[in-house]
Amino acid sequence: MALIVSLLSKACSLPFSPLQRVTTTTRTRARPFSCKVLNSGFNQAQRKQSPLHLSFVTQLRREVSALANGVSVVEKEADQEGKSQHRIWFSDVVVQNRREAFWKRNWNVSDIAAFGVVSSMHLLALCAPFNFTWPAFWVAAGLTLISGLGITLGYHRNLCHKSFKLPKWLEYLFAYCGLHAFQGDPIAWVSTHRCHHQFSDTERDPHSPINGFWFSHINWMFDTKTIIEKRGEVSNVEDLEKQAFYRFLRATYRLHPIALGVVLYALGGLPFLVWGMGARVAVTYHATFLVNSASHIWGKQAWNTRDLSKNNWYVLFVKNAQMKEMKQGWE
Template sequence: MQKKQKEEAEAAGYYWLVKWRVQLFGRQWNFMDIASVVVIFGLHCLALLAPFHFNLSAVWLAMALYVLTGLGVTLSYHRNLSHKSFKLPKWLEYFFAYCGTLALQGSPLEWVSTHRYHHQFTDTWNDAHSPIKGFWFSHIGWIFDYGSRFGSTEGRLNNVGDLRKQPYYIFLHYTYPFHSLALGFLLYAVGGLPFLVWGLGVRTILYLHVTFAINSICHTWGKQVWDTGDLSRNNWLFGLLAHGEGWHNNHHAFEYSARQGFEWWQIDLTWYVIRVLQAVGLATDVKLPTETQKKRKALCNKKFSKDRLETIVNDGKL
């Protein structure tokens, strides 16, 4: 590790969390790996209590938080912060980013950093969560291997300089787990165990696995319609469950696009919200691919060109 990287990591205040290591199950684990196991396991245990604490108010609450925190991930973390697909007023940008922290998928800095590296190294060994490393690793195993998210542990956050300049995102980075903890106390205070179990446990675990499925299932099963040079697939089920993120081949073809469900039947809740915000003047500089760009990327056009070339050659016209 270069001295400059080490100094930057130490200055960021997290180096001690990843420097300490213990040997378990044939590999080294740092503090962040173990903390991730504890949190994920605890949330699963909490969610398993759902049948014993069922009531309709708690279920409706979980559904509302599922949509709101999910939009925090898809609209804010992903399309706004990672890809800059559109712009929002700072107060609204920060609101959606805060909703994202309550999804318990990491701080905005970490989530965006991992995702930008994912697009830089898609489906290679430097990709944090590609199925080429194994389906279950791409689904959830990568969460427990902190260093693999960034290629090298000390290299993390080097690609989010635009966000690190903003004190708000630094604040969320250092305080990120405490916001969900506070939400848990609030849910328990308002509605007891049913609100806690459904509003935190069930809702969080469900959306975590839906998001994880974009990395695993949507790089394994589904349809490819664009020439992306990777394993990304469109999957209608996760298009529904992940607020439009399941149209993953669309996204990898045009990662800058604010819209991922290009066809009328490709349901994209995140895009609908962006479109409403655009209509009222809150979302600006909304980026979309042109029809010319789509034609260049379309696999059907490339296949047609290849078939036509073979026909010409076989007919002796070339």
């Protein structure tokens, strides 16, 4: 659900980089041109600079000024249209078009089903302290590792980004493990994530904080109509739709987690069900969704990209504590 930047790479300072962050989601004031970013060492070395260098700095100043004016115009036009805007706390992200996840919209069957599943997992998680046993805890830890690898290596790295090639049996195994993270079948998940990268932090992004923190974090899962409007009908996953295995998982997606729940209850009763399903899935949900929300709101941006993705140390910590995924907090 995010661009991955290796921890081994080091962000370098580019004081005169021509890349400018292009976004209409931040309320920024034109910064003085004597600031360190544009004029690092400028006053001290002004006499030694070549005419070409001075021309470059002048052009860069003009571009920054035009960008600041453009942001002001866009925000002014949005205010005139009556769109409510507010800045997310402790960030430079402005919510431009807040999505109402629960009220003032029609719910379809898919929305109700998704809300029911997510709510039931959280309700089960609340029962976890009262049903604690060490066997149940280790079952939850093992299933967290298995389903987490299914999402990270199977859905994300392999199916979405084609980062590596696997034997078909291993690819299918990882995908099936990801199915038990309760985040959707591979075709739907991959389609949404590819759309997210293609239109990151624009109105076509399925889960961007420009529609509100909670919408980008989890509420987007309950708004099928909005997702289809943003993503369109599934048309960017022809490579998966051609394979009978993924069509089978899409058709039978809901049956597999139910079967797992039955097996857990049969093996260990309520503690296994509460920890192996509720607590595990709830923790995995929020560890994954923080990459969609927090990593696009708070943190530092090493490169002037054209979206809101940031490096976020505490998302990295949560993901690492979950299952040693040491790169997921880095966009």
